[in-house]
Amino acid sequence: MSDPQGDPAAGDASPGPLKLATRVVHAGLEPDPTYRSVIPAIHQTSTFAQPSVGEFVEDYDYARSANPTRAALETALGELEGGLGTSFSSGMAATHALITAVCSAGDHVVLPADLYGGTFRLVDKVLTRFGITYTMVDQTDLDALAVAVTDATRLVWVETPTNPLLNVVDVAGVIERIGRTHPAFVAVDNTFATPVNQRPLELGADAAVHSVTKYLGGHSDTVGGAVVVRDPEVHERVRFVQNSVGAVPGPFDCFLVHRGLRTLHLRMAAHARSAEAVVEFLVGAPAVSNVRWPGFSGMVSFQHPDAIGIAERTKLFTLAESLGGVESLIEVPQAMTHASVEESDAAVPADLVRLSCGIEAPEDLVADLRAALPAA
Numbered sequence: 001m002s003d004p005q006g007d008p009a010a011g012d013a014s015p016g017p018l019k020l021a022t023r024v025v026h027a028g029l030e031p032d033p034t035y036r037s038v039i040p041a042i043h044q045t046s047t048f049a050q051p052s053v054g055e056f057v058e059d060y061d062y063a064r065s066a067n068p069t070r071a072a073l074e075t076a077l078g079e080l081e082g083g084l085g086t087s088f089s090s091g092m093a094a095t096h097a098l099i100t101a102v103c104s105a106g107d108h109v110v111l112p113a114d115l116y117g118g119t120f121r122l123v124d125k126v127l128t129r130f131g132i133t134y135t136m137v138d139q140t141d142l143d144a145l146a147v148a149v150t151d152a153t154r155l156v157w158v159e160t161p162t163n164p165l166l167n168v169v170d171v172a173g174v175i176e177r178i179g180r181t182h183p184a185f186v187a188v189d190n191t192f193a194t195p196v197n198q199r200p201l202e203l204g205a206d207a208a209v210h211s212v213t214k215y216l217g218g219h220s221d222t223v224g225g226a227v228v229v230r231d232p233e234v235h236e237r238v239r240f241v242q243n244s245v246g247a248v249p250g251p252f253d254c255f256l257v258h259r260g261l262r263t264l265h266l267r268m269a270a271h272a273r274s275a276e277a278v279v280e281f282l283v284g285a286p287a288v289s290n291v292r293w294p295g296f297s298g299m300v301s302f303q304h305p306d307a308i309g310i311a312e313r314t315k316l317f318t319l320a321e322s323l324g325g326v327e328s329l330i331e332v333p334q335a336m337t338h339a340s341v342e343e344s345d346a347a348v349p350a351d352l353v354r355l356s357c358g359i360e361a362p363e364d365l366v367a368d369l370r371a372a373l374p375a376a
């Protein structure tokens with residue numbers, strides 16, 4: 001956690017002259033140079049006119065390679081995570097780009113024992129076919145992690161808090177522990193924490209990866225991803241994969257995510273307030289067990305024998321995959337987001353319910369859950 005004690009809305013622990021709350025509002029935004037519009041134009045174009053062969057502005061020759069609306073978002077993402085940003089058409093495309101930019105055939109990857117099912121599926125079902133091997137380990141156990149890292153380990157993939165069990169991994173501890181024995185690249189999936197609560201590069205990690213579909217976009221209206229790295233050489237490799245594979249976000253999606261970023265600090269504070277109220281209710285509710293909340297953000301999970309019934313009865317909490325939008329969502333991971341880890345070491349309990357607490361009035365969210373839980 002970069003700022004565990006401070007007020008996230010104030011961004012008290014952020015580095016540099018400007019507070020985080022100021023940076024999220026301004027990051028990557030300059031008035032349009034032609035008409036001075038405060039919000040730059042959306043460059044909804046596939047290509048750029050060249051007055052003569054090879055003559056074009058900056059690197060804007062073709063929009064898979066570069067687009068000004070995307071560049072503005074990438075600048076903002078880099079500013080907020082403290083590194084060099086590249087954006088993608090989904091969180092999975094970002095994850096794929098980072099892993100393939102860093103790893104080659106024969107390399108070994110360490111994955112968390114519980115993680116987003118799609119990340120597991122990408123490594124287990126796709127990348128192993130290209131000679132990558134992996135080990136899964138509970139990364140809250142640094143001794144077990146040290147055993148899992150070998151001479152062949154090129155990448156340690158951290159997800160914290162984890163999806164859906166919300167385990168918190170000590171990023172600085174991971175780096176310190178493996179740094180003693182092996183110089184592996186450490187990437188952190190920062191989707192659940194966001195840079196408001198955790199800035200992996202400041203903690204010593206080499207990369208932060210996001211599904212911007214979630215909190216960064218924040219309004220459940222677009223799918224996207226991002227990679228932010230410290231090292232310019234790794235950044236070039238990530239951009240090379242971005243251009244070679246072509247999983248780029250469209251300009252309008254970039255605009256939406258960039259607009260969402262500008263209220264990130266306010267939304268994260270409101271999500272946490274909702275989650276806190278929901279947790280207070282769930283802890284005392286009949287037949288509810290294992291209530292989990294990392295103490296920040298809006299993600300809560302719990303177990304209940306009637307998990308599916310509860311998910312189908314709530315009204316304000318919409319039954320849907322995804323998370324991190326202003327509206328509250330509910331799901332049963334085993335049957336929904338995590339079906340791809342069934343039968344694997346990352347399998348999740350069938351009675352687990354995952355909540356994405358939105359920014360509605362907390363008391364309304366509690367009342368919705370109270371009505372959906374079976375009477376004792």
Ligand SMILES: Cc1ncc(COP(=O)(O)O)c(C=O)c1O
Nearest residue numbers: 090091092116163191211213224
């Ligand atoms: C932690 C985490 N990482 C990555 C992803 C993949 O993101 P996307 O759905 O944008 O491809 C998800 C999606 O739920 C996620 O929860």
